[in-house]
Amino acid sequence: MIITIVGGGSTFTAGIVKSIALRREELEVDEIRLFDLDKERQDKVAVVVDWILHEDLKCDIKLTVTTDVETAYTDASFIFAQMRVGKYAMREQDEKIPLRHGCVGQETCGTGGMAYGMRTIFPMMKVIDDAEKYAKKDYWILNYSNPAAIVSEACRVLRPKARIINICDMPIAIIDVVAAAMEIKDKENIVYDYFGLNHFGWFTSIEYKGEDLMPRLRAYIKEHEILMPAAYLKDKAALGVSSGTEGNRHTKGSWYYVWKGVYEIMENFPEYLPNTYLNYYLQQKEFVEHSNPEHTRANEVMETREKNLFDGVDAYLATGKIDEKVFYAGSHGDWIADLAIALKNDTKARFLVITENRGAIPNMPYDAMVELPAYIGKNGPEVIARDPIPLFQQGLMMQQVNSEKLLVEGCIEGSYEKVLQAFTLNKTVPSMNVAKEILDEMIEANKGYWPELK
Ligand code: NAD
Numbered sequence: 230m231i232i233t234i235v236g237g238g239s240t241f242t243a244g245i246v247k248s249i250a251l252r253r254e255e256l257e258v259d260e261i262r263l264f265d266l267d268k269e270r271q272d273k274v275a276v277v278v279d280w281i282l283h284e285d286l287k288c289d290i291k292l293t294v295t296t297d298v299e300t301a302y303t304d305a306s307f308i309f310a311q312m313r314v315g316k317y318a319m320r321e322q323d324e325k326i327p328l329r330h331g332c333v334g335q336e337t338c339g340t341g342g343m344a345y346g347m348r349t350i351f352p353m354m355k356v357i358d359d360a361e362k363y364a365k366k367d368y369w370i371l372n373y374s375n376p377a378a379i380v381s382e383a384c385r386v387l388r389p390k391a392r393i394i395n396i397c398d399m400p401i402a403i404i405d406v407v408a409a410a411m412e413i414k415d416k417e418n419i420v421y422d423y424f425g426l427n428h429f430g431w432f433t434s435i436e437y438k439g440e441d442l443m444p445r446l447r448a449y450i451k452e453h454e455i456l457m458p459a460a461y462l463k464d465k466a467a468l469g470v471s472s473g474t475e476g477n478r479h480t481k482g483s484w485y486y487v488w489k490g491v492y493e494i495m496e497n498f499p500e501y502l503p504n505t506y507l508n509y510y511l512q513q514k515e516f517v518e519h520s521n522p523e524h525t526r527a528n529e530v531m532e533t534r535e536k537n538l539f540d541g542v543d544a545y546l547a548t549g550k551i552d553e554k555v556f557y558a559g560s561h562g563d564w565i566a567d568l569a570i571a572l573k574n575d576t577k578a579r580f581l582v583i584t585e586n587r588g589a590i591p592n593m594p595y596d597a598m599v600e601l602p603a604y605i606g607k608n609g610p611e612v613i614a615r616d617p618i619p620l621f622q623q624g625l626m627m628q629q630v631n632s633e634k635l636l637v638e639g640c641i642e643g644s645y646e647k648v649l650q651a652f653t654l655n656k657t658v659p660s661m662n663v664a665k666e667i668l669d670e671m672i673e674a675n676k677g678y679w680p681e682l683k
């Protein structure tokens with residue numbers, strides 16, 4: 230059984246490999262292959278991966294590291310995709326260009342996310358085509374590559390038969406934080422319901438061993454004025470930004486603001502627990518105000534996660550010692566590995582997935598890509614249908630889903646007008662003219678990555 234990781238040079242690769250290797254019995258995995266376009270980067274990550282497999286866990290899983298498509302995909306059963314087209318250099322542009330025009334600058338939300346989407350759609354189709362050509366006929370691609378909302382819509386339109394499941398770790402990361410705040414150690418006993426789009430959804434219920442956690446959670450958030458475990462806040466830095474003490478990257482650096490924002494959103498709309506990403510749409514003005522257009526999340530990641538990983542590799546090569554913290558990925562790796570187990574062993578375990586609606590949310594379009602719970606078995610997700618959603622959430626989701634659809638259409642057709650409509654329709658953009666200024670600057674910055682727009 231072969232698992233291929235596309236984007237082998239990712240900062241998350243080593244953490245994911247550890248999660249896979251810890252589940253080697255259930256996955257019956259014989260070989261892990263790393264595939265990337267950037268040989269130098271991937272070769273460094275492979276040093277840690279090799280250490281995890283053969284020194285740390287002492288398993289007999291074979292490791293293959295390649296930049297050759299045929300070697301990567303031949304007979305693979307699972308393809309875990311996590312590529313970042315344009316790497317951090319382009320993420321920086323996605324974040325900084327909108328901020329220069331007074332708009333949200335974010336990896337996956339708003340116009341930054343749309344720029345990233347325009348770079349990723351066609352490389353993702355290539356992943357699917359390569360899997361179709363070389364992998365096992367019953368392959369599954371489990372895709373983390375962002376922006377997952379736009380990527381999944383492009384898959385729906387361009388490769389509707391592909392065996393791909395698009396996923397996100399944010400809801401599970403929120404549950405991790407909820408568990409820590411509620412001092413729950415056995416988080417696997419937390420059961421939740423959720424609806425939305427990717428990076429645009431709400432928890433409607435959270436239960437722990439039969440207890441409705443929502444009242445306790447609402448009280449906690451109100452009292453602390455943030456959704457963050459008290460222990461994580463204890464070394465709060467001067468600017469009010471948590472540096473996070475518990476190894477959870479989602480609570481570090483500028484991530485602080487979205488956990489604070491959960492409190493702010495719930496002061497007005499307390500019924501559901503919002504996904505942290507909703508802040509970029511509901512508090513777009515305030516998020517621009519506290520952003521530093523010269524130093525965004527891309528810079529934070531390059532200065533911390535990426536640097537620590539590659540410094541860690543150098544230190545290992547020099548001393549033979551490795552600090553696990555440099556590659557720890559936590560539930561990010563567990564989530565994708567557990568999903569593969571559910572598919573392989575037909576467990577019907579419940580996961581959130583990004584999927585075509587097909588009536589599951591009755592008052593959303595049939596062909597909208599939504600994020601919902603599903604039971605996962607060997608034939609893929611069986612999505613759990615729900616009652617109609619309230620008008621407020623439905624209205625927000627319709628605006629966002631149409632913006633994403635227009636972007637994908639515009640990208641495929643090479644239509645400047647449709648892409649401009651997508652930008653104009655997005656809730657993070659205040660005017661058509663601002664949309665156009667951002668788009669024109671992004672066209673320049675993305676030369677060689679975007680299809681030509683006419
Ligand atoms: P990274 O830049 O460290 O790694 C990405 C790797 O992808 C790089 O080594 C790069 O060379 C490679 N790559 C780029 N284009 C490629 C292509 N066409 N084919 C093969 N490889 C290619 O990035 P990271 O911060 O580790 O994140 C990796 C990806 O995972 C990003 O897309 C990120 O947005 C995504 N991510 C998604 C979730 C989620 O919830 N869905 C969570 C975390 C990260």
Ligand code: G6P
Nearest residue numbers: 336337375397398399478526530
């Ligand atoms: C969450 C989201 C991902 C996103 C990531 C960014 O995990 O679910 O979709 O890519 O955060 O994290 P970073 O540490 O790179 O800013």
Ligand code: MN
Nearest residue numbers: 396397398399
């Ligand atoms: Mn995500």
